[in-house]
Amino acid sequence: MHIADGVLPFSITAAGYALTVCGVGISLRTLHNEDLPKIAVVTASFFVASLVHLPLGPTSVHLLLPGIVGALLGSSSFLSITIGLFLQSLLFQFGGLTALGANALMMGTPALICGWLFRRIRGQTRTSNAVAGALVSGIGTMMAACILAALLMTAGEDFWGVARVAMIAHIPVIVVEALVGAGIVSFLYQVKPELLIPGAASG
Amino acid sequence: MKNQVSKVIVLDTLESSALAIVTVAVVSLLVVLFRRRKKHRYSDNREPDWSIPVLDAQSDGSSFFHSWHPSVKVGTLCASCFLIVSLNTLTWSLAAVGICILAVLLARTPWERLSRRLVAISGFLAMLVVLLPFTSAVRPEDTVFLIFGMENWPFHQRGLIVALTIVCKAVSVVLLMEPMLATAPFSRTLQGFSGLGLPRKLLSMIALCHRYLFVFREEILYMQRAMRVRGFVPRTNLATMRIMGNCFGMLFIRSFERTERIYEAMLSRGYRGSFPAGPEPPKTVYDFIKAAICLVIALLLLSVDRIMPSPLL
Secondary structure (H helix, E strand, C coil): CCCCCCCCCHHHHHHHHHHHHHHHHHHHHHCCCCHHHHHHHHHHHHHHHHHCEEEECCEEEECCCHHHHHHHHHHHHHHHHHHHHHHHHHHCCCCCCCCHHHHHHHHHHHHHHHHHHHHHHCCCCHHHHHHHHHHHHHHHHHHHHHHHHHHHHHCCHHHHHHHHHHHHHHHHHHHHHHHHHHHHHHHHHHHCHHHHCCCCCCC | CCCCCCEEEECCHHHHHHHHHHHHHHHHHHHHHHHHHHHHHHHCCCCCCCCCCCCCCCCCCCCCCCCCCHHHHHHHHHHHHHHHHCCCCHHHHHHHHHHHHHHHHHHCCCHHHHHHHHHHHHHHHHHHHHHHHHHCCCCCCCEEEECCCCCCCCEEHHHHHHHHHHHHHHHHHHHHHHHHHCCCCHHHHHHHHHCCCCCHHHHHHHHHHHHHHHHHHHHHHHHHHHHHHCCCCCCCCHHHHHHHHHHHHHHHHHHHHHHHHHHHHHHHCCCCCCCCCCCCCCCCHHHHHHHHHHHHHHHHHHHHHHHCCCCCC
């Protein structure tokens, strides 16, 4: 779930933008110039994957994918996610333009952490990779939900109830995300394992 | 509870049931409308609607916004958005919605895409409108309604006002998006963002990503069609999750493999880190007059919001 315009207080919006600008700036400086177009193209595929709705009982959910983006792109995932969110807000209004900084932090930070975690725990076998994929996908979404709740809580005491409900609403998404994440990683491990080493794919 | 709040209005059984009936009626009307829309969308073929809107299909008009220099336009309207989200009161947020509707009328952009944008934010805003009145904090001088049968969940008037203010602010920013983004070719609009300090490297990444969205959307629709003709029906079970995982994995592999070829093709066509932008149209005095008009309106809104929070009293 993305934060719409007008919810967060100005200070938090500005702080979110400042941190996002720093994150993107660091990425742009440290990455090789020839990697940038490649990351852009891969970002398009993540964007499209997040548009697909999966059935969940009477309703449907779409994936947030911070864990998988982190696992596949490593340290460039923050840049990728910020570009994706910028385009989502321009094209679909998923998340307001003024809340872009906060939204990028909400999705980008879990991706960075998940990328690091995935490399730590993935192991050597297909099963361990699938389990690691499920874990980082679930944890990534859970962290995004926690950051969302924390951001909503900064908007004042009135929003604490909303923050709690928003977190509970993410629980089914976390389960779906973990299951699909396991599917994605075990498929990639069998078909093209070199993609799971961040940097190798885009380098 | 009662000694914390200065004004408690208890609704009796009749009023509460009338309120309940009205609520049920409104919700069921919305559900029926939504169902009909959805059915209409699925009726022609069974392919789900994952279409990506083309922002600049009507970019060759001649309105106030079309003739505005993209850089000045994007900068001004972004600043106006930030000023609008800083509003605090419901009255002036409503005024902002009115002004933004005028802007849309002036830009003559299609309402269809605008309604899609509004649907996109409606989930989040509906959550706020439903939850905030029941969960907001109790402050002195709040008015609280106790509805019969729901005494444990008092309805806070202030929570409702906060929620509606946010709805108005979000809607006004959404209304401004169309005049800002749909009145110039997308590449020009993106160039406009460079005036806000976005580096060129980032802009060419965004442009490339935008270009390939449409390619990969075709790709995944193609894959989904192939899955459907082989008898795949998405359900809530483990098999669906695994199969969709494989489908996404395939999409990512295709995109990663494609990047190499795309990059080589770009290099062979003379790519050197950014896309050639073409000559920018010169900025004229009119562009800055338009910017001044918009900013003055937004600043006026913000200042009356702070000086006269409630003009009716």
